[in-house]
Amino acid sequence: MVHRIFSLVRKELQALLRDKQGRLLLVGPVLMQLAVFPFAATLEVKNNTLAVLNEDAGPESFELIQRFSQAQAFTRLLRLEGERELADALDRQRALLVVRFPPDFSRSLAAGKAASLQVILDGRRSNSGQIALGYIRQMVNTWLAGQRPAPAPELVVRHWFNPNLDFVRHIIPSLVAIITTISTLVVTSLSVAREREQGTFDQLLVSPLTPGMIMVGKTVPAILVAMFQATIILTAGIWVYGIPFAGSLPLLYGSMVFYILAVAGFGLLVSSVCATQQQAFLGTFSFMVPAVLLSGFPAPVENMPVWLQRVDWFNPLQHFIVIVKGVFLKDAAPGVLFQSLWPLLVIAALTLTAANWVFRRRLA
Amino acid sequence: MPAPVIQLEGLGKSFPGGKRPALGGISASIHPGRVTGLVGPDGAGKTTLLRLMAGLLTPSEGRVAVKGLDPAKDAVRLAPVIGYMPQKFGLYEDLTVGENLALHADLRGVTGPERQESFDRLLAFTDLSRFTSRLAGRLSGGMKQKLGLACALLGQPEVLLLDEPGVGVDPISRRELWRMVRELVAGGLTVVWSTAYLDEAELCQEVLLLNEGELLFEGEPGALTGRLRDRCFQIRDIAGNRRQVLTRALCRPEILDGVIQGHSVRLVLRPGQAPPDLQPLGAGPAARLAPVPPRFEDAFMDALGGGPGGESVLARHAHQASADREIVAEARDLTRKFGDFTAVDRVTFEVRRGEVFGLLGPNGAGKSTTFRMLCGLLTPTSGDARVMGIDLKKSPGRARQKLGYMAQKFSLYGNLTVGQNLAFFSGAYGLRGRLQREAVERLVTAFKFEPLLDAPADSLPLGYKQRLALACALMHEPDILFLDEPTSGVDPVTRREFWTHINGLVEKQVTIIVTTHFMDEAEYCDRIALVYRGRVIAAGTPDQLKSQVATADQPEPSMEDAFVGLVRQQEAANPPDLAQAKGA
Numbered sequence: 001m002v003h004r005i006f007s008l009v010r011k012e013l014q015a016l017l018r019d020k021q022g023r024l025l026l027v028g029p030v031l032m033q034l035a036v037f038p039f040a041a042t043l044e045v046k047n048n049t050l051a052v053l054n055e056d057a058g059p060e061s062f063e064l065i066q067r068f069s070q071a072q073a074f075t076r077l078l079r080l081e082g083e084r085e086l087a088d089a090l091d092r093q094r095a096l097l098v099v100r101f102p103p104d105f106s107r108s109l110a111a112g113k114a115a116s117l118q119v120i121l122d123g124r125r126s127n128s129g130q131i132a133l134g135y136i137r138q139m140v141n142t143w144l145a146g147q148r149p150a151p152a153p154e155l156v157v158r159h160w161f162n163p164n165l166d167f168v169r170h171i172i173p174s175l176v177a178i179i180t181t182i183s184t185l186v187v188t189s190l191s192v193a194r195e196r197e198q199g200t201f202d203q204l205l206v207s208p209l210t211p212g213m214i215m216v217g218k219t220v221p222a223i224l225v226a227m228f229q230a231t232i233i234l235t236a237g238i239w240v241y242g243i244p245f246a247g248s249l250p251l252l253y254g255s256m257v258f259y260i261l262a263v264a265g266f267g268l269l270v271s272s273v274c275a276t277q278q279q280a281f282l283g284t285f286s287f288m289v290p291a292v293l294l295s296g297f298p299a300p301v302e303n304m305p306v307w308l309q310r311v312d313w314f315n316p317l318q319h320f321i322v323i324v325k326g327v328f329l330k331d332a333a334p335g336v337l338f339q340s341l342w343p344l345l346v347i348a349a350l351t352l353t354a355a356n357w358v359f360r361r362r363l364a
Numbered sequence: 365m366p367a368p369v370i371q372l373e374g375l376g377k378s379f380p381g382g383k384r385p386a387l388g389g390i391s392a393s394i395h396p397g398r399v400t401g402l403v404g405p406d407g408a409g410k411t412t413l414l415r416l417m418a419g420l421l422t423p424s425e426g427r428v429a430v431k432g433l434d435p436a437k438d439a440v441r442l443a444p445v446i447g448y449m450p451q452k453f454g455l456y457e458d459l460t461v462g463e464n465l466a467l468h469a470d471l472r473g474v475t476g477p478e479r480q481e482s483f484d485r486l487l488a489f490t491d492l493s494r495f496t497s498r499l500a501g502r503l504s505g506g507m508k509q510k511l512g513l514a515c516a517l518l519g520q521p522e523v524l525l526l527d528e529p530g531v532g533v534d535p536i537s538r539r540e541l542w543r544m545v546r547e548l549v550a551g552g553l554t555v556v557w558s559t560a561y562l563d564e565a566e567l568c569q570e571v572l573l574l575n576e577g578e579l580l581f582e583g584e585p586g587a588l589t590g591r592l593r594d595r596c597f598q599i600r601d602i603a604g605n606r607r608q609v610l611t612r613a614l615c616r617p618e619i620l621d622g623v624i625q626g627h628s629v630r631l632v633l634r635p636g637q638a639p640p641d642l643q644p645l646g647a648g649p650a651a652r653l654a655p656v657p658p659r660f661e662d663a664f665m666d667a668l669g670g671g672p673g674g675e676s677v678l679a680r681h682a683h684q685a686s687a688d689r690e691i692v693a694e695a696r697d698l699t700r701k702f703g704d705f706t707a708v709d710r711v712t713f714e715v716r717r718g719e720v721f722g723l724l725g726p727n728g729a730g731k732s733t734t735f736r737m738l739c740g741l742l743t744p745t746s747g748d749a750r751v752m753g754i755d756l757k758k759s760p761g762r763a764r765q766k767l768g769y770m771a772q773k774f775s776l777y778g779n780l781t782v783g784q785n786l787a788f789f790s791g792a793y794g795l796r797g798r799l800q801r802e803a804v805e806r807l808v809t810a811f812k813f814e815p816l817l818d819a820p821a822d823s824l825p826l827g828y829k830q831r832l833a834l835a836c837a838l839m840h841e842p843d844i845l846f847l848d849e850p851t852s853g854v855d856p857v858t859r860r861e862f863w864t865h866i867n868g869l870v871e872k873q874v875t876i877i878v879t880t881h882f883m884d885e886a887e888y889c890d891r892i893a894l895v896y897r898g899r900v901i902a903a904g905t906p907d908q909l910k911s912q913v914a915t916a917d918q919p920e921p922s923m924e925d926a927f928v929g930l931v932r933q934q935e936a937a938n939p940p941d942l943a944q945a946k947g948a
Contacts, residue, residue: 007791011777011784018779018820199775203836206739206769206846207792208761 004209008217012191016225030179030229034236037175038168045131050074051095053086058106060115064143068099073135090122097121097132172237173324174297177259179233180226181291181317184260185284187222188267193280196271211359215352219264226260227253237328247327251334255323258344262316265351272358291317316347368393369523369554370417374426377412386412388577389426394556394570396522399549401568401585402558403660405855407826408574410558411451414525417556418448430523443472447521451528453512457501461492461511464500468515486514489544505727506537513544523554530559534726535883535924536931542567562661562856563884563924573664575855580667585660592658592666595620595633602627603648607867612645614673621665623860624867625887626906632662634670661856661884672861678834679868681810683841685717685875689753692717692844692875693738697747700733707733709898710747715844715891718873720866722889724927726881730898732848735879739769739846752843765793768842772849774833778822782813782832785821786839793840807835827858834865845869847878851885863888883923894930901934 016022050068054061069077078095080086089095100118108115119136121129195201204214234252237243270283294301294308295317301309312318319340326332326340372392378385387409394400402410415421416428419435419442428435435442448454455464465486469479487493490510495503500511509529516524526545530538545555549569557568565571566585573581573588581588602609610629614622618637623630629647633639642651665671693715700708708730715721723731736742738749740756740763749756754763776785786807790800808814811831816824821832830850837845847866851859866876866888878889886892887906894902894909902909910921913929921929 003796004792004794007788010791011780011788014780014784014788015777018781018784022779198778199771200777202741202771203769203775203789204792205741206764206767207789208765208794209792210761 001213005213005216005220008209008213009220012187012217012221013224015191016187016221026183026225026229027232030232033175033179034233034240038171038241045073045096045128045135047075048073048096048128048132049076049078049094050132051078051080051086051089051098053080053083053098053100055103056101056105058110060106060109061101064101064140065099067139067143068136071135071139073132086120090120093122093124095122096125097129097136099136168237168241169243169329170325172233172241172243173328174295174321176230176233176237176324176328177295177317177321178292178297179229180256180260180320181263181288183226183229184222184263185267185270185288187225188218188264189271189274189280189284190277192218192268192271193274193277196274197276212356215268215356215359218268219261222264222267223257223260227256230256234328243328246329246331248331251337252324252327255320255327255337255341255344258341258348259316259320259323262344262348262351265348265353265355266316268355269351269358272355291315294318295321297321313343314347316344319343319347366396369396369431370394370556371429372413372426373428375413375416375423375428376425377409377416377421378424385424385577387416390572390574390579391426392572392579392582394554394572396554397549397552398569399545399555399557399567401565401571402556402574403560403562403565403568403571403664404574405560405858407576408560408855409577410560410574411527412577413572413574414448414527414556414558417523418446418525420448444519445522446525447516447519447523448525449512449516449527449529451531453508453529454515455500455508455512458499460497460499461503462496464511464515465496465518468518472519474519482518482520486517489517490514504537505533506540509533509537509541510544513541517548521553523556524548525556527558528560529557530561530564534729534881534931535928537726539928561882562664563659565660571660573667575664575668580664585663588663588667589658589660592632592662594655595635596656596658596662597631597633597639597653598625598656599629599631599642599645599647599651600627600654601648601650601652602629603650604646607870609645609647611675611864611867613640614671615675616640620670621662621860622671623884623887624863626910630656632658632665665856668857672857672864676864676868677812678810678838678865679871681806682838682869682872682874685843685873687717687873690717691715692752693721693877694750695734695738695747696750698734698737698744698749699746700730700737700742701745706898708737708744711893711895711898711900713893713900713903715875715877717843717875718870719890720870720876720878720888722886722892723877723879723895724881724883724886724889724892725895729895731879731881731895734895735846735848735877738877739767740764765840766843768837768840768845770833770837770845770847770850774826774829776821776829776833776836779820781818781820782824783817785832785836786813789836790839795840803839803841807839811835826854827861830854830858830862831865834862838869842874844875844877847876849880849882850878851882859885883927886923894927896931896934902930 016026052065054065068074078089080089080098086098086100089098098120100120102116102118105115105117117140119133121133192201195204238245266287267284270287271280274280274283294312294315301312301318304312322340323337326337370393372390374389374391375387376385376389377387390413402413404410412421416423417430417435419439422436430442431445433442435446456467459467465483474482487496490513492507492510492514495507500508503511513529529541545557549555559565568585570583571581571585571588572579599609606624606627606629610622610624613619613629613631618634618640619631620634621632639653642653691714695711695713698708698711699706711734723735725731733742737744738751740760743757751763752766756763777788780788786804790803795803808817816828821829824832851862870876878885880886889906891903891905892909893900902912906923909930910923910926913921913926918925
């Protein structure tokens, strides 16, 4: 039996690696995502335009504007005259946000009263706006602290595991998980559909190979290919992007196997109900998109409504991203990781059983 | 003769990446008011030529003119002139018959009072008036074909281009279509009919015979078959083994070509040769040589210079099948339902060791469903299927180890090499180590694969693909071999080579079960079960089936005549109910 499965796995790998195109397809997209993602999908705010409407004439507002314009976030400063221009600047998205100094800003400060400063954000770009607002707040606070003779009690924020809030540290571990998902789905569901189209699937089914063996024969290559691609990203994350790898490699690869099994189950389930590659492609797509959107990568899972969080429990990507980040960035203890690992085990068992059942039923 | 409607001058077409031009410099003319057959096996260039005539491709060299116009450049002026029916009839399966017609009418700009008038006329002509609200996907092959024809006839074209209208259609519907086409031609229409069935060529008034992109012959089919007058014979009343008689005959220098036809062997002599002496062929004392009229296929083989020879390289290396049992496969009351449609209805038959058993029937008749149940690809709703005495429901794995299977169109892993394909299939059947190496070596030697071991299977010529598929199916020395439409659309040379190998296997007592809708292929079978509307309506040797429909007018019916006759007898006895017809 082992030998038969070995034949299947070898055939699958040969088919994948046989031509230059196939080999390129295994590495090319990974490298491209690796090159593009950390820059394109950044949540940092850089190179934006800040608009200022200064109705004050005092040195304080002048000083603050100077500081704002030094920030990396705002490379362009747009000086506005009057409220009409203010509305216009936001309307046409000429600036991400507008800071408005009221006429009594300096006077109030000089009188030792609380001075107010208005910041108007573009709600259409809420994420970047919020982050930019944080920068403004920080700069104002720093300036204020410098103004007071006796420093007021200060809140010092430190981000553990990512002290500089370097966004690449969020992206790379998530990318490991996402690439693993894509390649597992491609190797399992699309290849079964291709065999169906070419008629070789019937050839497999009339051989003494059982549906179970065929499934193992499709899953093992998926594990190998996905791990290979994940390794590329890990290596680049450590050596190119300089992220320190905190945890244990065996733990990471071990949990990756379970994750791939869970996704392979989905892939095989999709392929067992699809007759053509086109259908299989749509099927994997309709799994991929919600899985990524609900994975906690673009938005935190905790922000979702409770019922959706419950549904999201069945999303293996969500658990796996937690594991990868945990191992990669903070050397999480196995006990902590197990919190995310056992759902993967349950999902893998469910999907693989379902796929096996549908496989057999389709034969009947 | 009137001026030609379509003129081809040195017309050639190459596709990037193709090893040879799809069409290599053809000059011919097609005359109005006739059926011109574009005849040749798959890959001969028929579709390319039709698409060039329809203006869907531009030529790489030479030119094509339809009524003096270039179809690609003057598409607008030629659109009303040309009606084109692509392969598989070009229908939208999710639209109804009426919607398909309306869509094609819109596309061809048939409007006003003419529109409804053409619908009525075409629906009456094709006898589809009752089915206007049925989805095209739910029609039978014959009805789809008629609808395709109706759509191509909208707007009253002067030239009708039909791409393989006879494929996937039962012989009765095919005859019906020919009747309709003749009627159209009598009304002045020019029809170009492409086909891979060489027997259809004889029905055409003129023929362009294509092979590998080259024009082998242009003219009336009779002119080609006429060259073989007095060169075609049948050896009848053979007492010995007719397969061995054929093998010996094909080894003789005076024989150009030979095939099995039921209990007889058909031979074609080389020009100017005398017929062979029957006794050295081992045909038995009663054997006699009867002259028969030449067929178009004989002429095609003649044009190609003869067949592949008689001896199968495989036969010498093939394994001997086990002689444990007499009955190697059996179906008992085999029934399969899909929803409320009964695809196979209580089918019962037995297949004996060393026999070639054929399931013959049109597409959708239930032969493939029966076949799939017999090799374990489908579970029967009720009834039993056994292979080598093993119930496929109870221990499918054990049964599958004993059977070999060759799918339609030689399905192999196209991007794996010959060697990798052989290694995979031997491994899948549990061969390993020395046994695996020996099995692979045996077939590599038998089929002369050595120089090709590193070539991807996709790059092989068709003949070698077929050999490789056969090799993969035989790796584990099965006692029984299942063949699903093994040679439909394949050129006659490759088909002959294939059956030479099969005959070699049968000599080693391997049992063959084959499905086919190809009447010529049925002639190779020892016994045939004729499947129609889910039932076996007749079973027996090819000669028995033919004799059942023999009449005074038709003393020597062909296999197709037998098929049509038996189906008509069956329908006369119990008219089909509509529920069955819908799914078929």
